Amino acid sequence: MNDDRWTLITPDLFGDALAETLQMLGVALVLGSLLGIVIGAVLALTRPGGVLENRPLSLVLATMVNIVRSLPFIILLVAILPFTRLLVGTSIGVWAAIVPLTVMIAPYIGRLVENSLLEVPSGVIEAARAMGASPMQIFWRFLLPEARGSLILAVTIASVGLLDATAMAGTVGAGGIGDLALSYGYQRYDGFAMILTVVTLILLVQGLQLIGTRLARRYRRR
């Protein structure tokens, strides 16, 4: 291609990429957080000494979480393509990326959630048990509110990791900011594209962290 424009990036191109990234980030984060909270709750509640102690369940889930987390995202992405196709009917585009992104981030959030829940002082759980709270009440009315601030920080950390992974979504044709950086900034030596995408990614991470920290501070009373 012989193009003498100083950059190949157009506002449309950039706008589409940003929308794709935000869509992947947003949907995968919401789905991953919901799944992750369930995974984290089950891990924290069923572990030895937990209020719903269940060794087999705890062991099986922990192993599954560890298996998924052992795979680099780019490998997970291609490895579960048949599953992705089954779920969303396609193996290319934004939705084809959202499936592996969710599969990748849910166990990660699960582990963070587990840690947040375990940080709640054992005395609080003891008080809950002493007043006859059921395991579900202990989770909803004691653990979850007390862990709220730290859960928000956990999701914030996960969202940055997720943004990182969206850069690889170009592999399945999902586009996004990361893909822009690779296909224009890197492969076509477009310096402006590279700078623009890098700055955008930095601003996105800063924004995510700022929101997360603010929210966590609001919900954390110590």
Next chain:
Amino acid sequence: MVQLTAPSEGRILFEGVSKSFQRGAAATAALRDVRLEIAPGTIFGVIGYSGAGKSTLIRMVNGLEKPTSGRVIVDGIDIAALRGARLREAQKRTGMIFQQFNLLETVRVRDNVAMPLRLDGVGASAARARADEVLDFVGLGAKADSYPGELSGGQKQRVGIARALARNPKILLADEATSALDPTTTAQIIELLRNVNREYGTTILVVTHEMDVIKDLAREVAVMADGAVVEQGPVLDTFLRPQTSIARDFVTTVVPQGLPDRVVAHLGGEGLWRLLMVDDEVTQPLISDLITRIGVGVNMLHADMTEIQDHTVGQMIVKVTGPGDRVAAARAFLAERVVHLEEVAA
């Protein structure tokens, strides 16, 4: 069984309760054959050093711990035999307060206190109304909208007490409830617990390692050592005549006993006595009577007075000198006028 008049609920019975923890191959006994009867409406103290098993004991009353053998009977129900939903129902009849208060930090004081009722399915506004009522009782009505993090330790424990009282339980369990508080705040919390007992006839079981708490709060005391109850009785009796060395050590923390060894070695032998007096006995002219009526010399070495369970308890250590028969006469004279007389030995 003696039927007490006023409160009929809130009886706790430990029937041969033992508990051992399995650690690897070795089993450690936390409780050994504990037998106690705690009458409705009383304030019962359990004292012991850490590791004596007192915390394990109190946690059995609301089923947080299960005995390895024996029964824990609360108002006719064997708590140790209950599981699941039936255990939770039983737990709701007992309130508990803790050393570290264990409040929800992210929830306002009012909602902390309302929590037990919310668990029972009581609506938010009714539960909050009851919470405000109990908060007023513990003197914290003005702090209902605060978060626990904004309160002092003593205030947090008041919230803990309010939360424990929200369901109007017949039994209140206090697990080292004042151990994290300073002496002034401790005294206020003790006063509040006495109020609870007086107003509602609540049975209060107090576990502590502080004899001051027993002195000011409990009516009966059990002394625990190494998982067993080694001594038990009315608090005043334990203060006047501790039977075991552990009980004596605890009494000494409140009523200092004995003299410096050097003084005992110097004055020791016949006539060096420790006298304990209760109530009216403390106002008798004992010393002048000894001198003028018995005709002995009296050297006063130590005297103090303290308040135990609405009784004045006085202590004197004297050295009585004179001919042998006069010293014996002095001993006979004193024995009739003080509740307890013992020789002080090195």
